[in-house]
Amino acid sequence: MSDLVRSLEPHQLWNHFADLNSVPRPSKKEEEVRKFMVNFAKELSLVVLQDDIGNVIIKKPASEGMENRKSVILQSHLDMVHQKNNDTVFDFETQGIEMEIQSDRVKAKGTTLGADNGIGVAAIMAILSSKNIAHPAIEALFTIDEETGMTGAKKLDKTILSSEILLNLDTEEDDEIDIGCAGGIDITGTRTYKTISPDSSFVTKKITVKGLKGGHSGMDIHKGLGNANKLNTRLMDAMQKKGVVHLQEFNGGSLRNAIPREAVSVVRFRESEQEGIIHSFTKCMNAIEKEYQSIEPNLSISIEDATGKDVLEGKDSEHLIYMILGIQNGVYRWSPDFDDLVEASNNLARIELNDGKLEVACLTRSSVDSVKDDLKATVRGVMELNNLEVVFSGDYPGWEPKPDSDILNVATSIYTDLFTQEPRVVACHAGLECGILGERYPGLDMISFGPNIRGAHSPDEYVEIRSVQKFWKFLLEILGKIPEA
Structure with a gap:
């Protein structure tokens, strides 16, 4: 049934999600998925780095005609929450997630799906591997151990990134743009x-x-x-x-x-x-x-x-x-x-x-x-x-909202034009990595958004297929309209 996921649109995103979900990636045990990401970058002949804590950074030059735009950090975390039903026999450290399609939903069989934050990771992989998507220079940041301590964000090398804008792809309501979050x-x-x-x-x-x-x-x-x-x-x-x-x-x-x-x-x-x-x-x-x-x-x-x-x-x-x-x-x-x-x-x-x-x-x-x-x-x-x-x-730390953010203004305008309604600009109670990343790199202009994910951190987790399509369309439009440097 997992192979059926690969036939969904957008193909490039769902194929990368299926590949990712075949790799065990529990928090604090990301060795396999880190190797997976490094090999992915090398196959594309992209620059790939790892800092001392284990975060993976992949850099891709701007597409033709986008060289004068501000560079962008695309950020998601590699680890996932491991939960299963009591009667489900499954070893998260050795098995890939078994996925199935139920109407407009993709979910797992008796376990967490890993859409949190696997859809974000897969979206970034799809952009890195694309040959026809317009985008500025990209620094793809894949952090480790977000779910059990945000260790990767906390110990991110302070010199490894240089972009001014950060797009965090780790929220779970497709009509929201997040500009703040709780600390913990x-x-x-x-x-x-x-x-x-x-x-x-x-x-x-x-x-x-x-x-x-x-x-x-x-x-x-x-x-x-x-x-x-x-x-x-x-x-x-x-x-x-x-x-x-x-x-x-x-x-x-x-x-x-x-x-x-x-x-x-x-x-x-x-x-x-x-x-x-x-x-x-x-x-x-x-x-x-x-x-x-x-x-x-x-x-x-x-x-x-x-x-x-x-x-x-x-x-x-x-x-x-x-x-x-x-x-x-x-x-x-x-x-x-x-x-x-x-x-x-x-x-x-x-x-x-x-x-x-x-x-x-x-x-x-x-x-x-x-x-x-x-x-x-x-x-x-x-x-x-x-x-x-x-x-x-x-x-x-938490992430203090900045309602006058430049990238927020760009994203809000794009969302309104695409979907004929204004997005909800919110702060959320989840612990996004943006607050920590903002401490590591003061001055970053940040927003967070994502598709509809329900039941995250439980075996009831699912992601809505049409919402992923909406999220993908929104992301590509933002990348195509990043302001000039």
Whole structure:
């Protein structure tokens, strides 16, 4: 079925996307895709460079008649988020993505598609390999490890690029031109608990929450989607209202930038209290299913017998449950300056408890540094009250909007002429690399745009075929009308 993708228009873009998706490209393990890009450039006899961190830069001279235009950086990231359905057997490190066409959509079979940011990469490859597209001199920048730290952008060589304009091809609404984005920081809390061995009067139960949509922790955080970590903990809290519940294990969520789709906990409690505890669980489960029936139609909650082992003491379990409930999740503040823009949010992304060792991982985003600091303090405070050791890492800046940007004016005019309506000029809550790249190269005139991609960072991810065609047309028109130097 993946071969059918190659027949789509524009052929050159979809063929490069199919080639790219045959190469494993997990974040922090981009060796294969970097080799792929270097070989691609060499086959075209183009100048190709790699900086010390591993970013790939390919340079192409201007097409005939475009030599007097300003040169342009075309930028996308090479890595992709790896998520799959529980029942999908797939090895992201060795297998290529298996794609299929469903009506106007291209999606993957049970995994993330990698349209984020593979469509951007493929578009740039199509321009680099073309012989008849009008364009100025191009510096194609392919960054690494965008999804789990923006490492490539942060450590980009400060002398390797010389262009004045940057087109970032990493947004997911084809009627938008982005001119700003949120910054972010990772928050990790850890603790080791004393464990005890309950006697034979205890029963052991496994609680599973699955089937949630998940999604991008920036672009989808405002949608009110279920967070599996929160919902599982809410069920445990209902149970402990009817008896002492000892927490044995917790395994919820995966990547920091993905809203948790699944969470499994294991608890133990006295058999004599089982009737009341299970009744309270069922009542809470029914309430959750009713609350989410319209937005999470595939939500599944179950409880079943499990194998018991050592657990946390009762008070430690109680306080840990309260802590998880107390950690901010979702929108923290809406922007007072941009309509419908999330200014700050937190994603309670990952919880792992095993053999008394706990790790809680969050991704905090904000377009305003002072609000990011406030939210950091809020999350840290809840964790430290429960005696977790808190570490901040991966801090990256936001991208301050510049509504008077020259390239924005060019792009807005082109969009209006092509599609007979004005684009939405926005700032987004995702963590685009533009803020970091602007720090590395002060003065860059930047915009970001892309096709409609839905369900990014989840196995439901798909890209709209007609939207890719629209995006491609828009990109080529911009390249053909870059101002003179």
